[in-house]
Amino acid sequence: MDPDRNDTVLILEDFHPFLDIDRQPELISMLRSIYKRSVVGSGSNTLILLQPEMKIPSELEKEIQVLELPLPEEEEIRTLVKSVIDTFNIGPRDYDDNKRLIDAALGLTTGEVLSAFSCAAVKRKRLTVEEVPLIVAEKKQVISKRGNLEYYEPEQMMTDIGGLDNLKDWLDRRNKAFSQEAADFGLDAPRGIMLLGLPGTGKSLAAKAVANTWQMPLLRLDMGRIFGGIVGQSESNMRAALNIAETIAPCVLWIDEIEKGMSGMQSSGATDGGTTSRVLGTFLTWMQEKKKPVFVVATANNISLLPPELLRKGRVDEIFFVDLPTKKERCEIINIHLNKRNRSLPENDVETIAEKSLGYTGAEIEEAIKDAMYRAFSEDRDITVGDILDSIGATTPLSRTMSEVISQTREWAKGRAVPASPETPEPLPEAKCAYVLKQERGNPFD
């Protein structure tokens, strides 16, 4: 480029790796001088940077206007597919202009859409609904590679969850809430829920079951990875993830163990330079303003690490507290996991197991059944009640060492969260070593 000319448009494509002031100080000062001249002088030089990420040296930050290009939507994808059809000479009989085929590519960039459809066209010599799984498989890979999000098509159903009837009813009432009829009726699309409770009580399972029941793809947002990347990128990671979710909508955005990402607020709030609170801010603003049907399911195991902003009314539609299963719920859980393995036991045996598993979570009951299955198999016989009772006797549930935390959580949840189950929680046996927890971690609700 002639530095003396004053009427140039300079486009730098994928130039971001060079925008590092430590390595390229001359380059950056040159870019600045191009810009300066057009402001001070009479010319109008324009600099356009085309790049996939928000990497701008701070020296240029004030002078650059950032435009985030949205991912292609339905119409644009349809145009891209038409170009693939032309390129690969796919005849009208081998192309099915189906919404499902087009929707399958939502969330991909222009290049990725072209590449996914081209691959399918080369492999199958046609583009029809039959090719939807191919496009979805490609999308799964691409989205996971881009980081922070994982794409699931869960198979779990509401009937795979034992207990949690309040939560199930709540979700059931909103089954059709994303439809056009619901909008015409004057309903707002549900925004999301927060599930709080001990590990292993079925929170993640519920997120998967909602997506499957509502026939929506499930996007799992990994908070650890949002914060784990390069310093300064957490916010743009968050924005990119939310952007993908909006493009794929209607979908369920599952933020598993949200407190893991947010713990920086308390423990290292001073040292992380406010990153955590900025990311949280980005998320909360998005929650408040989002127009697309993205249903958020946030789960948290440790309430004490949650920033209060997240729990304020109006952020999510409802906050549910998931307690340990009651005897009746444990019976359901035992039956579900036996049925999954094509087994069943008489009702009174199931009740005996449920009685002996007071304080066990769904995950712990499932583990005991699995363990009993292994034992029976290794001894060349079928599983018995005795095997399951032995397995239960041989494990110590988490609640035993955490009974203090559980009673505090129950107290905390009163008035702040809706119980996920209509059942009255059962009192737990005395803790053996709760004092250790107290000493080590302090009161989590202080």
Ligand SMILES: Nc1ncnc2c1ncn2[C@@H]1O[C@H](COP(=O)(O)OP(=O)(O)O)[C@@H](O)[C@H]1O
């Ligand atoms: N209420 C439940 N009903 C049936 N299975 C359960 C239940 N709770 C937990 N499980 C079993 O334990 C597994 C792990 O539970 P998960 O949903 O990951 O717990 P959380 O997310 O609350 O830590 C589930 O996939 C399921 O197999």
Ligand SMILES: [Mg+2]
């Ligand atoms: Mg979980």
